[in-house]
Amino acid sequence: MRPLSSNPRLPHGFSTFVKQKTSKRETSVEKYILEMRDITKTFPGVKALDKVSFAVKQGEIHGLVGENGAGKSTLMKVLNGVLVPDSGTIVVDGVPVTFRNAKQAQACGISLIYQEFNLVNTLSVAENIYLGFLQTGRAKFIDWTRVRADAAHLLENLGFDFNVREKVQNLSVAEKQLVEIAKALSVNARIIAMDEPTSSITKKEIDKLFSIIRRLKERGITIIYISHKLDEVMAICDSVTVLRDGHIIDTKIATETSSAEIISKMVGRPVDMKYPRRPPIIHDEIVLEVRKVSCAGFVKDISFSLKKGEVLGIAGLVGSGRTELVEAIFGARPLQGGDVYIHGRRTSIRNTADGKRYSMGLVTEDRKETGLALHYSLADNIVITNLQKLCSGIFVNKKLMQANVDQYVQELGIKTPSSRQAVMYLSGGNQQKAVLAKWLFSEVEILILDEPTRGIDVGAKYEIYLLMNDLVKKGKSIIMISSELPEVLGMSDRVIVINEGRKKGELCGDAISPEAVMSMAIQ
Amino acid sequence: MSLKPGIHNFRTKITKILRSQGVLIGLVLIIILASILERSFLTVSNLLNILRQASALGILCLGVTFVMMTGGMDLSVGSTVSLCAVVAVSIMNKYGQGTASNSAALLAIFTVLAIAFFIGVTNGLLIVLFNGRLGETFIITYGMQIVIAALALLFTGGQFIAGTFGTGLYQWMSTGFAPIILFLSLALIMHIVLAYTPFGRQISFIGANMDCARMSGIKVSGIRILVYGICGMCAALTSIIVTSRVYSASPLQGNGYELDAIAAVMVGGTSQTGGTGGIINTILGVLVLGVLGNALNVIGVDANAQLLFRGAIILVAVGLDMWNKSISLKESAK
Numbered sequence: 105m106r107p108l109s110s111n112p113r114l115p116h117g118f119s120t121f122v123k124q125k126t127s128k129r130e131t132s133v134e135k136y137i138l139e140m141r142d143i144t145k146t147f148p149g150v151k152a153l154d155k156v157s158f159a160v161k162q163g164e165i166h167g168l169v170g171e172n173g174a175g176k177s178t179l180m181k182v183l184n185g186v187l188v189p190d191s192g193t194i195v196v197d198g199v200p201v202t203f204r205n206a207k208q209a210q211a212c213g214i215s216l217i218y219q220e221f222n223l224v225n226t227l228s229v230a231e232n233i234y235l236g237f238l239q240t241g242r243a244k245f246i247d248w249t250r251v252r253a254d255a256a257h258l259l260e261n262l263g264f265d266f267n268v269r270e271k272v273q274n275l276s277v278a279e280k281q282l283v284e285i286a287k288a289l290s291v292n293a294r295i296i297a298m299d300e301p302t303s304s305i306t307k308k309e310i311d312k313l314f315s316i317i318r319r320l321k322e323r324g325i326t327i328i329y330i331s332h333k334l335d336e337v338m339a340i341c342d343s344v345t346v347l348r349d350g351h352i353i354d355t356k357i358a359t360e361t362s363s364a365e366i367i368s369k370m371v372g373r374p375v376d377m378k379y380p381r382r383p384p385i386i387h388d389e390i391v392l393e394v395r396k397v398s399c400a401g402f403v404k405d406i407s408f409s410l411k412k413g414e415v416l417g418i419a420g421l422v423g424s425g426r427t428e429l430v431e432a433i434f435g436a437r438p439l440q441g442g443d444v445y446i447h448g449r450r451t452s453i454r455n456t457a458d459g460k461r462y463s464m465g466l467v468t469e470d471r472k473e474t475g476l477a478l479h480y481s482l483a484d485n486i487v488i489t490n491l492q493k494l495c496s497g498i499f500v501n502k503k504l505m506q507a508n509v510d511q512y513v514q515e516l517g518i519k520t521p522s523s524r525q526a527v528m529y530l531s532g533g534n535q536q537k538a539v540l541a542k543w544l545f546s547e548v549e550i551l552i553l554d555e556p557t558r559g560i561d562v563g564a565k566y567e568i569y570l571l572m573n574d575l576v577k578k579g580k581s582i583i584m585i586s587s588e589l590p591e592v593l594g595m596s597d598r599v600i601v602i603n604e605g606r607k608k609g610e611l612c613g614d615a616i617s618p619e620a621v622m623s624m625a626i627q
Numbered sequence: 628m629s630l631k632p633g634i635h636n637f638r639t640k641i642t643k644i645l646r647s648q649g650v651l652i653g654l655v656l657i658i659i660l661a662s663i664l665e666r667s668f669l670t671v672s673n674l675l676n677i678l679r680q681a682s683a684l685g686i687l688c689l690g691v692t693f694v695m696m697t698g699g700m701d702l703s704v705g706s707t708v709s710l711c712a713v714v715a716v717s718i719m720n721k722y723g724q725g726t727a728s729n730s731a732a733l734l735a736i737f738t739v740l741a742i743a744f745f746i747g748v749t750n751g752l753l754i755v756l757f758n759g760r761l762g763e764t765f766i767i768t769y770g771m772q773i774v775i776a777a778l779a780l781l782f783t784g785g786q787f788i789a790g791t792f793g794t795g796l797y798q799w800m801s802t803g804f805a806p807i808i809l810f811l812s813l814a815l816i817m818h819i820v821l822a823y824t825p826f827g828r829q830i831s832f833i834g835a836n837m838d839c840a841r842m843s844g845i846k847v848s849g850i851r852i853l854v855y856g857i858c859g860m861c862a863a864l865t866s867i868i869v870t871s872r873v874y875s876a877s878p879l880q881g882n883g884y885e886l887d888a889i890a891a892v893m894v895g896g897t898s899q900t901g902g903t904g905g906i907i908n909t910i911l912g913v914l915v916l917g918v919l920g921n922a923l924n925v926i927g928v929d930a931n932a933q934l935l936f937r938g939a940i941i942l943v944a945v946g947l948d949m950w951n952k953s954i955s956l957k958e959s960a961k
C-alpha cells in the first residue's frame with residue numbers, strides 16, 4: 105500500500121498536510137522518502153530495468169541485492185540523474201522529480217557512492233572530495249587551506265587515516281574506495297545510495313563504515329545499500345529488495361528472512377554456499393620460490409614457496425604490502441632485494457613481459473586502471489594476454505579468437521549482448537569476470553589473483569572457486585589475495601600472513617583459522 | 628520526458644552514421660561540390676594528380692598514425708624530413724652521376740632510412756626512459772625537432788642544394804604511378820600489421836590503456852621504441868619522394884610537415900589520446916585534405932582563403948572527434 109502522501113498530483117504543501125494526518129491516524133505506516141515507479145531503461149541489446157518499482161522508507165537502511173548485471177547500478181544511476189530512464193517516475197518525499205544530471209540529484213539531497221570509482225587520478229584526496237564545491241576565499245580564489253582542513257576534518261570524523269594532499273593515483277584500491285565514500289558523505293544528503301562500498305576494503309574499515317552508517321541512520325538519513333556480501337546486508341539492513349534480470353523479485357524485512365532465502369530469490373534456485381572441496385595436492389614439485397624479497401620500500405625479506413597444484417593464500421590488512429609483493433614477483437615493480445626462483449632456477453624478471461615469459465599471470469585488483477582497456481571490446485581485452493595463441497602464421501585468426509572468447513564468456517558466465525561490447529558497458533561484476541577471463545585465457549602456470557572476486561555475486565563466486573579447483577587439478581598453481589578472510593581460508597591449502605610489509609607466519613592444514621590469521625595480521 | 632522511440636532511434640542512427648563515417652561523407656561532399664563548380668576537377672588526370680601530390684605527405688602520415696595509436700605524438704618528423712632530404716640529395720650529387728645514378732639512389736635511400744630510424748629510436752628511448760605520456764612525447768619530440776633541424780642546417784651550411792645527379796631510380800620515385808603505388812602498398816602493409824598482427828593489436832592496446840597493457844605482460848617499452856623508429860623511416864621515404872619531385876633539397880624542406888601530418892591523421896579520426904583510429908582513417912584524412920586543397924586550386928580560390936578552408940576542416944574534424952568522445956562518455960556513464 106502506498107501512503108496517500110506520495111500522490112504525485114498533490115501540491116507539495118498539501119501533501120505534507122495529508123501526511124501529518126495519516127501519520128497521526130496510522131502510526132504503523134511509515135513515510136516513503138523515495139519511490140521509483142515503473143522505471144524502464146534499455147541499452148542497445150539489453151533491457152537493464154523492466155518496469156522496476158522500488159520504494160524506500162524514511163530513515164531506513166535498505167539493501168538492494170541481485171546477481172551481476174541484474175540492474176542495481178543502473179537503478180541507482182537513474183536515481184542519481186546520471187542515466188535518464190526510458191520511462192517511469194521518481195518521487196522524492198512525495199514530489200515527482202526528474203534529474204538530468206547528478207548535480208540536480210545532489211541538490212535534491214541524493215548522493216551516490218559509485219561502484220566504479222569516479223576520482224581524478226592526478227588530483228589530491230582533498231581536491232577530489234570537494235571537486236565542484238571548492239571553497240573560495242574573499243577574492244574568489246580557492247581557499248586551499250580551508251579545503252584541506254575541511255577534508256582532513258571530514259576524514260577524521262569518519263575515522264579514516266589519510267594524508268589529504270596525497271594524489272589519488274598513489275592510493276590503493278581500498279583507499280580509493282574510502283575517498284569515494286568520504287566524497288559522497290561530504291555533501292549533506294537525505295538519501296545516500298552506496299553501490300558496493302565494501303567491495304575492496306577489509307573488516308576493519310567495514311566496521312568503521314557500518315558505524316558511520318548507523319550514525320547516519322540516527323540522524324534520519326536514508327541509506328540504500330548494495331552489496332554482494334550478504335552477511336553484511338543481513339547485518340545492517342532493515343529491509344532487502346531483490347532484483348533479478350531487471351525485475352524486482354521481492355522486498356523483505358531483514359529480520360524476517362535469511363541469506364539462503366535471499367540467494368535463492370536472487371539466483372532463482374538454491375545455491376551451495378560452501379567452498380567446494382578438492383582432493384589434497386599430489387605434487388611435491390616447487391614451481392615458485394621467493395627468497396628474501398623486498399620491494400616498494402616497506403615490504404622486507406619475504407620468503408615463501410608455491411607447489412605445483414597448490415592454492416596459496418596471502419592474508420593481511422589493506423596496506424600490508426600484499427599487492428606490492430605480488431607485483432614485484434610478477435615484474436610490475438622493481439625488486440629491491442631478494443630473488444625469485446622458478447622451477448628451481450633463479451630468474452631476473454625486470455618487467456611484466458618477463459613475468460609472463462616465466463608463465464606467470466596477475467589479475468590486478470584495480471580493474472578500471474590496470475585490468476581493462478575500458479573502451480575496447482570484451483574480446484580484445486580477453487585475448488591481449490596471449491595473442492600468440494591465436495595466430496595462424498603471423499596473423500591473428502579471428503575465428504579462433506571468437507571461439508576462445510566465447511568459451512571463456514560461457515565458462516565465467518559473463519553477461520553481455522555480444523563479445524564485441526566495449527567492457528565499459530558491462531556491469532561491475534562482469535568487468536571483474538573479464539579480467540579473470542583474460543588471464544585464464546593466457547593459460548599461465550602460476551596465476552596470481554589479487555582480489556579476484558571483488559564485486560562478483562554469490563553464485564558466480566562459487567563458479568570461480570570451482571574454476572580455481574579445476575586449474576589446480578590440472579597442475580597449475582594459484583596465489584590468492586583477498587580481503588575476504590573466509591574466502592582465503594576456505595580456498596587455500598596454505599596461508600601466509602603479511603603485516604606491515606613483513607611475513608608474520610605461515611599456516612597450513614588444520615592450523616588455518618580466522619583467529620590465528622587475525623592475530624598475526626594485526627599484532 | 629523521453630523522446631518518442633521512433634524519432635529517438637532515427638536520430639541515434641543518423642548520429643551514429645555521422646560519427647563513424649563523418650570523414651567519408653565530408654570527402655564525398657567535397658568531391659561532389661568541386662565537380663559541380665568546376666568540370667575539370669573530376670578528370671582522371673586531375674584525380675591522379677591529387678593522389679600523386681598526397682602520397683608524399685601520406686607516407687609520413689602512416690608513420691604518425693602508428694605513433695598516435697600508441698597515445699603518443701611525434702613532432703620531430705618535419706625536421707627529420709629536412710635532414711634526410713639534404714643527406715639524400717648530397718649523396719646523389721656526389722655518387723649519382725650518369726650511370727651510377729641507380730646504385731647511388733639505393734645508397735641514398737638506405738642511408739636516410741637508417742638515419743631516420745636512429746632518430747626515431749632515440750625519441751622512443753627518451754620517451755620510455757621518462758615513462759612519457761602524451762605530454763612528454765610532445766615535448767621530447769619537439770626538442771628532437773629543434774636538434775634535427777639544426778643538424779640539417781649545419782649539414783648544408785644553411786644552403787639550398789640543387790640536384791645535379793643523373794636520371795634513374797631516384798627520379799622515378801616521384802613520377803607516374805610510382806609514389807601512388809608506394810603510398811598505397813605501404814598503407815596496405817601497415818594496415819595489415821596494425822589490424823591483424825599481434826604487434827599491431829598491442830600497439831593499439833598500449834594507446835587504449837598503457838597501464839593495463841603493461842600489466843597484461845606486453846613489452847610496452849620495446850613496442851613504443853620500435854613505433855617511433857618506424858615513424859622516422861616513413862619520414863625518410865617522404866623526404867625521398869619530395870626531393871625527387873623538386874630535384875633539389877633545402878634544409879627547411881620538411882618545415883611544418885609534422886603539423887600537416889598530425890592534422891591529416893586527426894581529420895581521419897585517429898584520436899590523439901590513442902587506441903582508436905587506424906590506417907584506413909588516415910588514408911581518408913589525407914585524401915580529404917588533399918582533395919580539398921586541389922579543389923580549391925582548381926576552382927580558383929585565392930591562396931590565403933584556401934588556408935581558411937583548411938583550418939575550418941581541421942576544426943570541424945576535431946570537433947567531430949570531441950563530440951564522438953563526449954557521447955561515448957555519456958553512454959558509459961561511470
Ligand SMILES: Nc1ncnc2c1ncn2[C@@H]1O[C@H](COP(=O)(O)OP(=O)(O)OP(=O)(O)O)[C@@H](O)[C@H]1O
Binds near residue numbers: 151176530533960
Ligand atoms: N551504459 C551501458 N550501455 C550498455 N549496457 C549497459 C550499460 N550500463 C549497464 N548496461 C547493462 O545493463 C545491465 C545491468 O547492469 P548494472 O550495472 O545495473 O548491473 P549490476 O546489477 O550493478 O551488476 P553488478 O553486480 O555486476 O555491479 C548489464 O547487463 C549491463 O551490461
Ligand SMILES: [Mg+2]
Binds near residue numbers: 176178
Ligand atoms: Mg553494479
